[in-house]
Amino acid sequence: xxxxxxxxxxxxxxxxxxxxxxxxxxxxxxxxxxxxxxxxxxxxxxxxxxxxxxxxxxxxxxxxxxxxxxxxxxxxxxxxxxxxxxxxxxxxxxxxxxxxxxxxxxxxxxxxxxxxxxxxxxxxxxxxxxxxxxxxxxxxxxxxxxxxxxxxxxxxxxxxxxxxxxxxxxxxxxxxxxxxxxxxxxxxxxxxxxxxxxxxxxxxxxxxxxxxxxxxxxxxxxxxxxx
Amino acid sequence: xxxxxxxxxxxxxxxxxxxxxxxxxxxxxxxxxxxxxxxxxxxxxxxxxxxxxxxxxxxxxxxxxxxxxxxxxxxxxxxxxxxxxxxxxxxxxxxxxxxxxxxxxxxxxxxxxxxxxxxxxxxxxxxxxxxxxxxxxxxxxxxxxxxxxxxxxxxxxxxxxxxxxxxxxxxxxxxxxxxxxxxxxxxxxxxxxxxxxxxxxxxxxxxxxxxxxxxxxxxxxxxxxxxxxxxxxxxxxxxxxxxxxxxxxxxxxxxxxxxxxxxxxxxxxxxxxxxxxxxxxxxxxxxxxxxxxxxxxxxxxxxxxxxxxxxxxxxxxxxxxxxxxxxxxxxxxxxxxxxxxxxxxxxxxxxxxxxxxxxxxxxxxxxxxxxxxxxxxx
Numbered sequence: 001x002x003x004x005x006x007x008x009x010x011x012x013x014x015x016x017x018x019x020x021x022x023x024x025x026x027x028x029x030x031x032x033x034x035x036x037x038x039x040x041x042x043x044x045x046x047x048x049x050x051x052x053x054x055x056x057x058x059x060x061x062x063x064x065x066x067x068x069x070x071x072x073x074x075x076x077x078x079x080x081x082x083x084x085x086x087x088x089x090x091x092x093x094x095x096x097x098x099x100x101x102x103x104x105x106x107x108x109x110x111x112x113x114x115x116x117x118x119x120x121x122x123x124x125x126x127x128x129x130x131x132x133x134x135x136x137x138x139x140x141x142x143x144x145x146x147x148x149x150x151x152x153x154x155x156x157x158x159x160x161x162x163x164x165x166x167x168x169x170x171x172x173x174x175x176x177x178x179x180x181x182x183x184x185x186x187x188x189x190x191x192x193x194x195x196x197x198x199x200x201x202x203x204x205x206x207x208x209x210x211x212x213x214x215x216x217x218x219x220x221x222x223x224x225x226x227x
Numbered sequence: 228x229x230x231x232x233x234x235x236x237x238x239x240x241x242x243x244x245x246x247x248x249x250x251x252x253x254x255x256x257x258x259x260x261x262x263x264x265x266x267x268x269x270x271x272x273x274x275x276x277x278x279x280x281x282x283x284x285x286x287x288x289x290x291x292x293x294x295x296x297x298x299x300x301x302x303x304x305x306x307x308x309x310x311x312x313x314x315x316x317x318x319x320x321x322x323x324x325x326x327x328x329x330x331x332x333x334x335x336x337x338x339x340x341x342x343x344x345x346x347x348x349x350x351x352x353x354x355x356x357x358x359x360x361x362x363x364x365x366x367x368x369x370x371x372x373x374x375x376x377x378x379x380x381x382x383x384x385x386x387x388x389x390x391x392x393x394x395x396x397x398x399x400x401x402x403x404x405x406x407x408x409x410x411x412x413x414x415x416x417x418x419x420x421x422x423x424x425x426x427x428x429x430x431x432x433x434x435x436x437x438x439x440x441x442x443x444x445x446x447x448x449x450x451x452x453x454x455x456x457x458x459x460x461x462x463x464x465x466x467x468x469x470x471x472x473x474x475x476x477x478x479x480x481x482x483x484x485x486x487x488x489x490x491x492x493x494x495x496x497x498x499x500x501x502x503x504x505x506x507x508x509x510x511x512x513x514x515x516x517x518x519x520x521x522x523x524x525x526x527x528x529x530x531x532x533x534x535x536x537x538x539x540x541x542x543x544x545x546x547x548x549x550x551x552x553x554x555x556x557x558x559x560x561x562x563x564x565x566x567x568x569x570x571x572x573x574x575x576x577x578x579x580x581x582x583x584x585x586x587x588x589x590x591x592x593x594x595x596x597x598x599x600x601x602x603x604x605x
Contacts (some may be wrong), residue, residue: 050600055504076508082599083506094501097494098248103241108505110241114233155505 002029002052002163002194007061008218009047010081021047022058022218029196030212031162034189036205037198039216045198046063047168048216052196054082055164069176083108087156089166095155101147102127102136105154112159119158126154130184141170146177163194170201178203185209235518238511242518246528254500256484257527264531264579265538266473271571272539273547274466279566281458285451289322289423289434292449293439303418308443312424315438317431322421329373329401329419334362340401340408347402352386358398360388383407411602424448469547484583491590499591503599512595513588520587523578531579532572540565 009022015156022044029035031051037045050056052063054070058079062071070081095104105123115123127133130150135143140151149169156164170178178201187207188195197204205213215223246253282527293312295304309321323343338359348354353366363371365385389400409416424439425433436448491499499512507515538544 047600056598056600079503079506079508088504090504094504096498096501099241099244103244106237107241107502108507110237111234111507111511113230113232113237115229115233116237116240119237159506 001031001064001066002196003027003064003067004029004048004052005060005064007048007051007063007064009044009051009056010059013031013059014029015086021219022051025061025219025221027052027214027221029194031194032189032192033211034155034185034209035212035214036196036210037196037214037216038200038205040200043216044219045216047219049108049165049167049196049198053086053088053163054078055088074116083111084159085162087159087161087164089149089164091168091171093152093172095148095151097138097141100137101132101140101143101151104140104151107158107160108155109158123154123158126157129215130154145172146180149173149177149181153181161193164188166195166197166199168199168201169197170199170204182207182209235514238514239518239522242515242522246514246519246522253523257523257530259480259483260524260579260583261530261534263477264528264575265534266477267470267477267537267579268575269538269544269547270466270469270473271575272535272567273544274462275571276564276566277462278459280564281311281462282455283564285455285458288451288454289425290429290451291424291426291436292324292451293321293422293424293443294444294447294449295421296447299420303414304421304446306419308446309422311442312422312439315434316443317427317437319425319427321425322423324403324421324423325414326420327408327412329411336362336399338399338401340403340411341406342405343402346402348386348402350404350406351383352404353383353407354389356389356398356400359401360385373411375411380450381407381411402496435475475557485586491594496594496597499594500599501507503595503597509592509595513592516587516591517584520584521580523587524566524583528576528580532575536565536567544553 004025004027007022007025007027008020011019011021025044027048037048039045047056054063055063058071061070064070065081065085070078073081096107098221102120102123105126106119107117109122122137124133127136130153132147132150132154135142135147140148143151149172156166157215169181173181182203185195185197185207191208199205204210213223214221293304293308295302295308306323309323312318312321322344327340329338329340330336331338346354353371355363355371359365363369365371365388367385367387367565369385370382371385373383376380383403389402401534403411408414414420424435426435432450436450439446439448491526502512502515
């Protein structure tokens with residue numbers, strides 16, 4: 001369970017260009033559930049994802065992860081939580097160019113100190129899962145959009161995170177690939193993982209796998225309810 | 228423990244594959260870096276080895292030598308001077324020396340001929356250095372022809388081959404009897420090449436030298452320390468010339484390395500952001516950059532040192548020899564005895580590897596302290 005209490009995030013506080021990206025958000029995200037943050041561009045979806053994924057600190061408010069307050073933890077602990085608890089799927093994939101698919105997948109696990117052969121084995125299993133095994137040693141810039149997307153998903157799963165956070169995951173995918181992605185999300189849910197997706201794509205929020213849709217506008221929650 | 232080792236291995240693994248991504252850039256960097264280390268290490272090895280050789284040679288020389296001077300030039304010294312020098316308080320012994328050079332037109336090289344009382348030889352026999360034995364194809368019992376000062380042939384039989392303490396010391400040396408030496412060069416009895424003086428108290432050498440100069444104004448006392456200092460100064464000065472010549476290249480390298488190491492491209496900044504976003508700590512990113520910097524600089528350092536060693540000690544320093552070696556005591560067919568000072572290697576390491584590694588880390592540290600959520604917005 002992730003609980004957000006009175007979360008507020010302000011950029012450039014005290015400056016003439018001060019911007020309130022998230023304002024007084026209260027939200028409970030159930031374990032093993034799929035939650036979608038829905039709203040137009042600039043509604044604060046991505047900022048809320050970064051805050052609940054321990055990537056950025058809120059300006060005020062508290063985040064509870066399994067009833068443990070994490071907002072005030074030092075950066076090192078926050079990084080460790082981020083690495084072990086969350087798997088991120090970015091809108092632009094954010095793969096590292098010039099290295100192979102398998103290296104990209106293993107990357108989040110390097111600081112854990114697992115042995116390289118064990119790590120490789122784990123990454124290969126994930127590549128098998130996403131039909132990427134033949135591309136394991138290919139450089140990521142040679143991949144198609146769908147393959148790059150799946151590589152990014154495999155990377156998000158390499159540390160076996162409890163929570164998966166995806167920011168506009170279907171933004172660069174056609175309808176077929178978007179539906180395939182939702183099938184993958186369904187499998188994650190079946191494995192008991194918690195999934196939070198920011199999207200304004202109907203294929204995502206109309207999908208039967210979604211448990212909860214949270215509507216946002218101007219940094220505030222305007223509606224939160226079952227899909 | 229294995230956790231820490233594994234983590235470093237993983238990060239090193241990624242650092243190496245990161246370097247391979249920018250093959251052209253890093254290869255150029257390693258090449259230029261290697262050349263700079265090679266040049267500096269070559270000068271260093273060469274100067275040190277020459278100094279070491281000189282010290283070896285001079286270590287065996289007497290602490291005080293007295294030469295007679297005529298018109299500012301070294302001349303034969305009368306043996307009658309011995310008694311006068313012995314009268315000076317503090318002098319333990321005075322020994323005449325016979326030595327000189329003989330040019331062999333056959334192999335176009337100079338030999339050093341020396342009468343050595345600790346290696347007494349019967350007349351008509353000699354002992355030769357390994358270098359001479361090699362070029363003249365001589366062994367025990369061989370006969371070597373010489374021509375005396377008056378053009379008459381002198382045939383001498385090789386009685387022994389000298390052991391090699393240092394190539395420089397023994398390679399061109401011929402030990403000869405006093406009678407043969409005088410016959411070969413026409414030196415009359417009652418004269419020697421110079422005199423060596425033993426002094427009881429080491430602290431009094433300079434005083435004894437001053438007294439000799441006073442009593443025998445046509446002589447020149449030479450202290451071993453003075454010779455050594457002269458050699459050191461000459462070699463340092465010559466090494467300095469090479470360093471000055473290299474300075475331009477060195478500066479160019481520094482600018483090049485600083486630019487490559489210190490300037491992070493937009494792509495590199497983005498990558499650091501991604502690493503942080505997927506759970507790398509600032510310290511992990513710095514370790515990555517540390518391994519990258521160390522891999523480049525250590526590779527270049529080791530390559531440069533190895534190439535310099537080959538250049539100086541195996542290939543006889545073809546690039547610098549003419550600049551540094553032009554000194555009259557260095558003979559033909561000269562090859563240096565390998566001598567490497569670890570303290571100097573450490574200094575070179577400190578001035579090449581350390582600055583580069585630091586130069587790579589600092590800009591990365593600045594980039595690694597950015598908030599990981601930046602990457603979500605690009």
